Amino acid sequence: MTIVSLANLKRLGLTLLMMGVIAIMTGSPGSSTAPPTTGVHGSFFERVSWFGLFAVQRWVLFATLGVIVWLLVSLYRPQARNIRRGVNTVLALPKSITAKRPTRIAFMVLALIVVLILPKLVHESFWMYLIVEQIGVWILLALGLNVVVGFAGLLDLGFAAFYAIGAYTTAWFTGALPMPALFHHPIPTLWVIPIGVLAAMIFGVLLGTPTLRLRGDYLAIVTLGFALIIDDFVEIQTGVTGGGIGTSSVPHPSINVGFWHLHFGISNTPYYYLCLFFIIIFIMIFTSLEHSRIGRSWVAIREDEVAAESVGINPLKYKVMAFAVGAASGGFGGVMSAGLVNIVNPSLFTYQISVNVLVLVIFGGMGSIWGVALGAIVIQTVTSYLDNYQPWGYQINDLYMYIGALLIIMMIFRPAGLLPSRRRAREFAAAEGGEEIHTDEVLSGEQP
Amino acid sequence: MNDDATIDTPPSETVMTDEPTTDLIIRAENLTLRFGGVVSLRDVSIKMRRGEILAVIGPNGAGKTSLFNSLTGVYQPQEGTITFLPRDGQPLSVIGKKAHQIARAGVSRTFQASRLFSALSVFENVKIGAEDHRGIGLVGALVKGPGTRRGEHESDKVVIELLEFVGLTKEANLIASQLSYGARRRLEIARALATDPQVILLDEPAAGTNPSEKLELAVLIRRVRDERGVSVLLIEHDMKLVMSLAERLYVLNFGSVIAEGSPVEIRSNPVVIDAYLGSSHEAATD
Numbered sequence: 001m002t003i004v005s006l007a008n009l010k011r012l013g014l015t016l017l018m019m020g021v022i023a024i025m026t027g028s029p030g031s032s033t034a035p036p037t038t039g040v041h042g043s044f045f046e047r048v049s050w051f052g053l054f055a056v057q058r059w060v061l062f063a064t065l066g067v068i069v070w071l072l073v074s075l076y077r078p079q080a081r082n083i084r085r086g087v088n089t090v091l092a093l094p095k096s097i098t099a100k101r102p103t104r105i106a107f108m109v110l111a112l113i114v115v116l117i118l119p120k121l122v123h124e125s126f127w128m129y130l131i132v133e134q135i136g137v138w139i140l141l142a143l144g145l146n147v148v149v150g151f152a153g154l155l156d157l158g159f160a161a162f163y164a165i166g167a168y169t170t171a172w173f174t175g176a177l178p179m180p181a182l183f184h185h186p187i188p189t190l191w192v193i194p195i196g197v198l199a200a201m202i203f204g205v206l207l208g209t210p211t212l213r214l215r216g217d218y219l220a221i222v223t224l225g226f227a228l229i230i231d232d233f234v235e236i237q238t239g240v241t242g243g244g245i246g247t248s249s250v251p252h253p254s255i256n257v258g259f260w261h262l263h264f265g266i267s268n269t270p271y272y273y274l275c276l277f278f279i280i281i282f283i284m285i286f287t288s289l290e291h292s293r294i295g296r297s298w299v300a301i302r303e304d305e306v307a308a309e310s311v312g313i314n315p316l317k318y319k320v321m322a323f324a325v326g327a328a329s330g331g332f333g334g335v336m337s338a339g340l341v342n343i344v345n346p347s348l349f350t351y352q353i354s355v356n357v358l359v360l361v362i363f364g365g366m367g368s369i370w371g372v373a374l375g376a377i378v379i380q381t382v383t384s385y386l387d388n389y390q391p392w393g394y395q396i397n398d399l400y401m402y403i404g405a406l407l408i409i410m411m412i413f414r415p416a417g418l419l420p421s422r423r424r425a426r427e428f429a430a431a432e433g434g435e436e437i438h439t440d441e442v443l444s445g446e447q448p
Numbered sequence: 449m450n451d452d453a454t455i456d457t458p459p460s461e462t463v464m465t466d467e468p469t470t471d472l473i474i475r476a477e478n479l480t481l482r483f484g485g486v487v488s489l490r491d492v493s494i495k496m497r498r499g500e501i502l503a504v505i506g507p508n509g510a511g512k513t514s515l516f517n518s519l520t521g522v523y524q525p526q527e528g529t530i531t532f533l534p535r536d537g538q539p540l541s542v543i544g545k546k547a548h549q550i551a552r553a554g555v556s557r558t559f560q561a562s563r564l565f566s567a568l569s570v571f572e573n574v575k576i577g578a579e580d581h582r583g584i585g586l587v588g589a590l591v592k593g594p595g596t597r598r599g600e601h602e603s604d605k606v607v608i609e610l611l612e613f614v615g616l617t618k619e620a621n622l623i624a625s626q627l628s629y630g631a632r633r634r635l636e637i638a639r640a641l642a643t644d645p646q647v648i649l650l651d652e653p654a655a656g657t658n659p660s661e662k663l664e665l666a667v668l669i670r671r672v673r674d675e676r677g678v679s680v681l682l683i684e685h686d687m688k689l690v691m692s693l694a695e696r697l698y699v700l701n702f703g704s705v706i707a708e709g710s711p712v713e714i715r716s717n718p719v720v721i722d723a724y725l726g727s728s729h730e731a732a733t734d
Contacts (some may be wrong), residue, residue: 307563
């Protein structure tokens with residue numbers, strides 16, 4: 001078995017170490033009078049309930065958890081290795097690209113049926129709300145950021161800025177802000193969608209054109225700065241944006257086409273289908289983009305910008321394009337969210353939100369559309385559940401500690417994400433096994 | 449225009465043979481490239497004729513790769529001019545242009561350390577080069593109209609033909625990083641050819657390959673010129689390969705051109721033997 005290999009035992013050690021750190025972090029806080037070791041001691045030897053079954057010492061609980069995580073990952077891992085070796089699964093010739101495997105189609109049909117009947121299965125309105133607001137909108141955001149981070153390989157730490165632009169555009173055009181609507185004529189929420197998307201896109205291009213000449217780290221700082229500026233601007237400009245309170249009177253969306261009148265009210269079900277409709281549209285657009293010339297150019301730039309330029313690709317143009325597409329879907333998420341909760345205020349667009357979306361993308365698998373969607377579903381479900389039910393003495397403030405630990409474990413075991421894109425998985429595999437690849441280089445040093 | 453070029457007086461330290469009034473494809477004049485206080489190229493002039501295999505040789509650090517990077521827009525020399533004279537069309541002033549614009553104009557290149565898209569398949573690597581990246585917008589890529597589809601078909605045809613040309617048809621579905629070193633060098637040539645260039649600049653194409661792969665590469669490089677009519681500019685350390693391939697050579701040392709001529713002339717040129725082979729002998733005895 002591959003489980004008992006030196007590399008894997010190393011991983012077990014790392015996991016247990018991680019669990020030890022988590023045990024200390026979540027343990028009793030200690031006090032200023034007691035020696036600092038008391039708190040650490042308590043973190044391991046306090047008796048706690050083992051999943052509500054029986055009482056054990058904390059270290060037993062965390063060690064078991066560590067072993068479970070390790071076992072799950074070890075059993076799951078061979079697949080990742082197949083990706084590295086699996087030459088034949090990757091078919092590049094034109095005919096093979098269009099040929100779809102029947103299992104994949106079956107899976108997609110099944111998934112479609114489940115998402116279509118989901119509102120019938122979920123009766124509790126809290127969960128419906130959660131599915132729409134905490135998952136639906138976030139899938140849209142994560143899909144958008146995935147284009148920037150996953151496809152084009154640009155680190156964007158200020159994605160919430162575009163989300164905010166979409167939301168505030170909605171509030172402005174529907175007349176919900178202190179500033180009067182354009183031409184003093186509020187328009188229905190759904191009509192704002194193209195405007196909000198366009199506004200975010202324009203900001204994306206304006207921010208991207210001068211800054212995308214910068215390389216990785218600098219770009220991350222610029223985007224971070226941009227998000228902070230937008231966040232501060234809407235908080236300070238009380239007369240324009242309503243300041244810290246924002247607005248809570250963005251109208252619900254409604255559809256009035258001929259005889260068809262549909263008003264979205266308190267019930268979450270119509271929103272669910274609205275969100276689902278747009279998620280499917282976005283997935284289709286992004287899948288199509290990924291396999292287009294533009295998608296290939298993004299991969300080329302991500303892998304080697306100098307080489308991409310040498311075959312005639314203009315890196316700046318494609319980076320700005322990725323940025324604009326990402327910004328557009330961020331703006332779209334903003335419009336949806338504003339129409340859904342009626343509330344727009346600065347606390348919805350903090351730096352934390354940008355990081356959160358990035359976590360979804362990294363966790364799900366950078367560059368993998370389905371992975372990112374799945375990652376958003378998993379993380380948002382778990383965090384919402386934890387926040388609302390607070391099981392096992394969970395505290396809201398600890399959330400990011402757990403997410404941080406989760407990301408570290410991800411990076412150790414599945415650096416390419418939950419459901420990695422094939423290309424990304426290969427890139428990671430190449431980076432990991434880079435030395436192996438170069439050992440067969442025969443240097444026939446026939447220097448003159 | 450070409451006549452002007454031949455009237456130019458060559459820089460004093462250059463040992464120029466009489467320049468016949470042939471058809472030029474690249475004309476670089478008095479290039480000086482500095483990085484802060486370090487002078488990488490000093491008053492370098494190169495004339496490349498259409499359809500020739502031209503080599504640039506010189507000891508390590510002589511400025512060969514700097515010259516390549518200047519010719520392809522990666523570096524911007526502070527002084528001098530570089531003109532690319534396409535077969536039909538306006539002469540193009542290279543300095544000030546971006547690397548991707550120069551590549552699209554018809555000057556293609558490979559890199560000293562192979563720079564393939566290593567996570568992509570062999571096929572995709574060439575396809576990225578074969579695709580026309582100029583006239584696509586978001587809408588064009590999304591709405592796959594007949595034009596887009598014809599474009600895909602065209603570039604697929606180019607890729608298949610090129611893979612056959614370099615002998616990588618069977619490896620089309622492999623990931624680039626799985627290829628042997630020699631195959632990777634051939635793939636890089638295929639990718640460079642995919643942009644339909646008039647000149648191809650090969651930066652040490654045989655570096656790191658074994659003797660039999662070297663022979664294959666030499667044959668391939670000659671076929672690039674003979675069968676596709678692409679002029680070849682070559683940097684290479686392997687003297688046997690250079691002397692058998694190149695029809696003309698420039699010798700660089702400390703950023704300056706010290707000699708120019710046919711392989712026979714270069715081999716017997718005392719300046720070259722002294723500066724180039726001599727220094728190498730010293731290095732070998734160190």
